[in-house]
Amino acid sequence: MFENLLPPLNNHNLPYPDTIHPIVVHFVIAMVLFGVVCDAIAFLTKNTKLYEVGWWNMVFATISIFIAIIFGQVEAGLATPYAAAAADLNLHTLLGWSLSALLAGITGWRYIIRLKNPASIPVSYLSMNAVLTAIVLFQVYLGDKLVWVYGLHTEAVVEAARGGLLK
């Protein structure tokens, strides 16, 4: 009954013009990577201003990842993944939810560190940053494959799937 309340799906199989998830993830990818770089530079140069920049970027990334997941689930549900794309889409979904927990945990840890002493962070936190960076980069690679290799939500793939050519 609710499908009648939504706008009709367009030639990208979306109820709105273009995919939104890849836009929201700007604010997860860029903020995590830049926040980690700021923390590393601050640690090496003792420029404590950059710790503050690292912290705020992590806060922004943590808020953004939950919005990214909401749009990601909507667009994954409308993606008509064909056989070759399904495994990577599932892994991207699993890793996305896991990253939200990891990112929220790291930012919470950072909140406590910053409350105690905003001018320093422990090496164990920096190593957690490194783990986070590796997972984010792998997640970006999976998302890239979904868009640029499998072409999910591109016009040609949606047309082929609707025509029954692509299963």
Next chain:
Amino acid sequence: MSLWSPILAAGANGLPYVVPIHPNLVHLTLGLFIVAIAFDIVAALYPLEKPIFKFLAIPVTTSGLYDVGWFNMVAAAIITFFTVAAGFYEIILAEPSDDVISPWGLGAMDTMVWHGVGGVLLLALIVGMTVWRGFQRYLWREDRARQVDWSYLLAGLFIFVLMFAQGTLGAHLGGDFGVHVTADRLIRDGLDPNDLSASTPFPETSLADASPSEAVTTLPTTEETP
């Protein structure tokens, strides 16, 4: 065979690597610029937000918020040179579908030209904003509580609008024209993207199964397959 053909010898996506680089650098350009402006706005309006941060028990200094506005903007300016460079490389290698018109009524070539011009314009604006921001931070407003002029924040919001248009053109290049999308290239060559080694044509039975109303004019028939 030109001198460059080994370098340009690309996969099915028309690139000598598996996924395009430009859209990934775009994440950094847009994320860094938008967050830089956002934090300057949050800092400039801090008196209004003070109770919220207090309720959340997050200690805030406006100088820390302005640091985000400054360092994120510097990073956006640096990374965007690479974003534009990668974009032009991948435009040069683009083989867009020339029988498609975008939702904005533009063909592939027009969309690529506008996206290219827009990229250079935005690079100039981002670098200009960074220089403007630097002068405000270190010279003109060094002794002011509010580190940025309102006109700087308004200019940033205006650039958001340009970025939205530029991003939509870029989305058309990938999503509608299929530029550097492996599956789209394969489908337009009559191949099944389930086989990424690009050797399996769509079976004729599948073509027959497609109902005429849903059949797609751009899908080639099997006689075009190698």
